[in-house]
Amino acid sequence: MTQPDKPDKPDDKVHPITYFVNGEEEHTTEKELSVATILEKAGFTPASDYTLTGENPPRDFDSRYQEAVHMHQNERFTARFKGPTPTS
Numbered sequence: 001m002t003q004p005d006k007p008d009k010p011d012d013k014v015h016p017i018t019y020f021v022n023g024e025e026e027h028t029t030e031k032e033l034s035v036a037t038i039l040e041k042a043g044f045t046p047a048s049d050y051t052l053t054g055e056n057p058p059r060d061f062d063s064r065y066q067e068a069v070h071m072h073q074n075e076r077f078t079a080r081f082k083g084p085t086p087t088s
Contacts, residue, residue, distance in 0.1 A: 015029070016029055017072070018074060021039075021079055022077075022078055024042060031071060032069060033069055034069070035047070035064060047065055049083060053078045053080070054075065054076070055078065
């Protein structure tokens with residue numbers, strides 16, 4: 001005897017998440033992204049040249065590029081170049 005298909009639970013639906021890196025809007029449907037993925041999706045490549053910080057609550061991910069970050073709607077991050085900044 002087969003069971004009828006069960007309707008999807010509300011938690012099973014894919015919800016797009018908008019987040020910001022240096023003020024630029026980014027989108028994902030993933031509940032978690034690695035630090036490296038956040039940097040790379042925002043165009044900061046190679047990720048190893050940058051550090052990422054979260055604004056609320058304040059978090060510094062330093063060089064933990066594979067660390068999973070639980071994504072929240074409208075979360076804000078700042079990417080910073082780790083090397084010297086050239087001057088003219």
